[in-house]
Amino acid sequence: MSTRETQSRIIQTALELFNACGTSAVSTNRIAEACGISKGNLHYHFRNKQEIVQFIFRQIVDEMNSGWYQDHLQPTIRHMAEMFARQLFLIYDYRFFYREMPALLRSDPLLLRRYRENRRKRIQALEQFFFELDKQGALHLNGNRALISSLVQSTWIISDNWLNTIEFLGREANTESILEGYDLILDILRPYYAFDERRVLMESHAAIRRHVRARGIGLN
């Protein structure tokens, strides 16, 4: 196995174990064992668990950077729904991170700094997206930047925590529960609809169903 292959195998294995058991229950030794490599080999790549988590967070950011910054170029109701589904898939793939976020960020100043930086950029991009939605007439927000910023923050918190909420309620993470989470967001935006309520709901749900089908793995 090449160095790069080993590294990527460590990360993939760590991610699976973290998602299944949580980071505190998983030692680097257990990760090495599950990879079928020596402890020494693992530590050649990552000094400790913290570095593995940092690497995984960089993957999250990379995934967001691959295309998510084009959102404002598609300021439509449909694309907004796709953005939500996309976000929930990402959270599902890296669910340990979203479950343990407060503890992880508290214990690692470097991770916290990177998280903050990424959050700042994402919030900015989302504000730009909403600003375009308003400009293109898909929502009536009257160019109210304070309101847009507030709605972006609220919907951010709901999106980030929706899969956790589903879990608390003993529900499955599937298409139906994704739609239910998105309906909370639509209800927040409903007073600003430029189109008929029924049309927004139908277009949004269709977009999310398509997105889930296209992905085809995990959530369904």
Added chain:
Amino acid sequence: MSTRETQSRIIQTALELFNACGTSAVSTNRIAEACGISKGNLHYHFRNKQEIVQFIFRQIVDEMNSGWYQDHLQPTIRHMAEMFARQLFLIYDYRFFYREMPALLRSDPLLLRRYRENRRKRIQALEQFFFELDKQGALHLNGNRALISSLVQSTWIISDNWLNTIEFLGREANTESILEGYDLILDILRPYYAFDERRVLMESHAAIRRHVRARGIGLN
């Protein structure tokens, strides 16, 4: 020290340590040591850390049960703001629980069951509160139960996660950041205001400031 005093001292000490360091970094031995009692004495009261967390969660529920179910008798804009401040104080006092909730609930089926039961009752009480707000004309929600239920869920998720969000952003948990979180909720409700926007904002902020002053400890 009586049995009851010892128990309450264990809980108080555990809570302080959990809030400072997180539950996984705090062993029952460390709690016993910090209390100045023997391990045997601690284990006479609590078999393990899980039982301590369960006891602490019962305190959270007890606090909610002491008066929180009278909210619908005061269906005013002012009281709604006080409810938010009250909730944030509770979260602050038990912040380890709100930081670690997904992990704690995943690892303890009994705790999860109690959490769910409490959540169900609280959501119901909040829906009743909003229904009364509507009926008394403080918000114009047209008796729309589906909308009320959706707004309650959204504002619940935001309230439960606001102190974590503040922490991620490196901000202090103080009056200003509580007001900022509440403004997110007000922006969600703004389309349904029955009164002048400025009046709602002023009454709400005044109520929160009063509530923070009255409490006088911790957040300020």
